[in-house]
Each structure stands twice: as C-alpha cells, then as structure tokens.
Amino acid sequence: MAIPKPSSYLRFLNLIDALDRINPGKKLDAIEENLLDKIVNCAHSKTPLLVGDLISLSDLGSQATLHGRLKNLSAMGYIKMASNADGRKKEVVPTKLALKRYEEISKCLEKAVKSA
Known part of the structure; x- marks a missing residue:
C-alpha cells in the first residue's frame, strides 16, 4: 500500500512545529494563541481592544x-x-515581535500550499 502524500495542512503543521522549535522559549499555549489571534485581528482592522x-x-x-x-x-x-484616551482603561496592541510571528506563520502556510 502506497503512503499518501501529506496534505497541505499536515505540511503546514510540520512547518509551524519547526518554527516553534526555532524559538523554544516563545511557545504559546492554546489560550495565548487565541488571545493573540484576537489582538492581531483587531489591530489589523484598526479596532481598539481593551484589556x-x-x-x-x-x-x-x-x-x-x-x-x-x-x-x-x-x-x-x-x-x-x-493607556487609552481617558487614561483609565488599557488598550492592548501587538508588538513588532507578534506581527513578525504572523508573517512567519503566513510564510509557512504559503510554503505548505506551494508544495502541494
């Protein structure tokens, strides 16, 4: 029986795993990933997001x-x-490091799809 070629998604997961191994101290858990996704999405759509x-x-x-x-x-x-405009609330914004992380993830996705 022939072993099927891995799907684009499996290649993507392997590339993400390799990315995490490059930065072992920066591994995020599922909750942190969800929060960061939400923060970066809001920043991308220019929607203020408070703590x-x-x-x-x-x-x-x-x-x-x-x-x-x-x-x-x-x-x-x-x-x-x-601090936001009135100073009583904290707005959460992604740093350059977070944005770089998403650029790297995008590259992994593109690479996985190209090798399909």
Whole structure:
C-alpha cells in the first residue's frame, strides 16, 4: 500500500512545529494563541481592544486565567498595554515581535500550499 502524500495542512503543521522549535522559549499555549489571534485581528482592522474586552471572553477561560495569559504575552514581548484616551482603561496592541510571528506563520502556510 502506497503512503499518501501529506496534505497541505499536515505540511503546514510540520512547518509551524519547526518554527516553534526555532524559538523554544516563545511557545504559546492554546489560550495565548487565541488571545493573540484576537489582538492581531483587531489591530489589523484598526479596532481598539481593551484589556476588559479580552478578560470577558469567558469561552476562553476565567478572568483570572485570561489576565494571567495577557501578562505572559506581555512578558514574552508579544503585546503592549497602553493607556487609552481617558487614561483609565488599557488598550492592548501587538508588538513588532507578534506581527513578525504572523508573517512567519503566513510564510509557512504559503510554503505548505506551494508544495502541494
């Protein structure tokens, strides 16, 4: 029986795994990935995103869990929290490091599709 050629998605997963091995200290868990996805999407669409908006995402975890994950993302250099116009709320924005991560993921996806 012939072994089928891996699908584009499997090649993509392998490339992402290799990317994570290059930066072992920067591996994100599923909750952090979901939060960062949301943050980068909002930044891309120029929609302000506040800490309160993120910690109210109960489908991802409790407020304490989400707050802890935001602190982790900040400590790893993926996000910055800046005071918004009235100074009482913190807006969450991705850093250059986060945007570079998404560029690398995009390259992995393109490479996986090209080798199909």
